[in-house]
Amino acid sequence: xxxxxxxxxxxxxxxxxxNAAEMGWxxxxxxGGAFVLGVPAKGGSSLFWxxxxxxxxxxxxxxxxxxxxxxVIDAPTVTGLGGNFFHSNGVVCAPWNxxxxxxxxxxxxxxxxxxxxxxxxxxxxxxxxxSAMAARLAIExxxxxxxxxx
Amino acid sequence: xxxxxxxxxxxxxxxxxxIGTPKGPFTADFEKTAKVSDVIEAAIKRMKLSGAPExxxxxxxxxxxxxxxxxxxxxxxxDGDKLLLAAQGAGV
Numbered sequence: 001x002x003x004x005x006x007x008x009x010x011x012x013x014x015x016x017x018x019n020a021a022e023m024g025w026x027x028x029x030x031x032g033g034a035f036v037l038g039v040p041a042k043g044g045s046s047l048f049w050x051x052x053x054x055x056x057x058x059x060x061x062x063x064x065x066x067x068x069x070x071x072v073i074d075a076p077t078v079t080g081l082g083g084n085f086f087h088s089n090g091v092v093c094a095p096w097n098x099x100x101x102x103x104x105x106x107x108x109x110x111x112x113x114x115x116x117x118x119x120x121x122x123x124x125x126x127x128x129x130x131s132a133m134a135a136r137l138a139i140e141x142x143x144x145x146x147x148x149x150x
Numbered sequence: 151x152x153x154x155x156x157x158x159x160x161x162x163x164x165x166x167x168x169i170g171t172p173k174g175p176f177t178a179d180f181e182k183t184a185k186v187s188d189v190i191e192a193a194i195k196r197m198k199l200s201g202a203p204e205x206x207x208x209x210x211x212x213x214x215x216x217x218x219x220x221x222x223x224x225x226x227x228x229d230g231d232k233l234l235l236a237a238q239g240a241g242v
Contacts, residue, residue: 014174015172015173015174016174018174018175019170019171019174019175022168022170022175023170023175023232042212085239094239123239125201125205125237125238125239126172126201126206127172127237127239128172128200128237129172129173131170131172131173131174132172132236135170135234135236136236136237136239138234138236139207139239142209142211142212143212143214
């Protein structure tokens with residue numbers, strides 16, 4: 001059975017694939033609507049996330065810090081720091097990241113947000129598609145990334 | 151075909167740019183003297199993006215195109231360059 005999540009993710013992943021090709025990002029599609037995104041970062045390195053899209057867009061996706069294969073996630077060696085997004089708790093801190101919610105992930109800085117309200121959270125602004133989120137991550141990587149956690 | 155358009159503008163007065171947006175990329179011709187805000191408005195219209203122009207910002211690699219009232223040519227863009235239209239975001 002094709003679900004609403006399947007349809008939305010299929011459409012938005014196609015847009016993200018096209019953006020990645022134009023912008024020079026790496027994108028590896030995994031099973032179940034998951035993918036690994038890599039973008040150039042300040043200092044000549046790259047940053048990677050493995051993104052899970054189950055329950056999207058009812059819930060925001062889960063953007064895990066990852067290695068290039070997506071096989072290692074949330075380890076200090078792959079976790080970036082810098083600016084307000086690349087939070088010292090080890091998660092990307094934004095309403096459009098499921099891991100920012102303390103109710104979902106103990107590292108989540110926000111117990112004050114309700115995950116089902118992510119689209120109307122004022123901090124989400126227009127970061128409401130996978131491509132918009134990827135673009136924000138790419139900008140933060142080139143402008144505010146400072147170092148890896150370890 | 152004439153080298154100039156009906157307003158007397160030659161091919162050298164235009165830039166073909168590809169812009170990544172929250173709904174995928176698109177390619178369009180812009181006058182070199184067009185403003186960054188014109189690119190944002192074109193992207194909103196062409197890609198049917200939600201939000202107002204002030205909800206977006208434009209980047210070329212590590213360069214942020216601010217203020218949006220500046221012309222494209224003032225940033226040294228070349229034909230075929232690729233820009234990224236990013237939704238404004240607030241990390242919290």
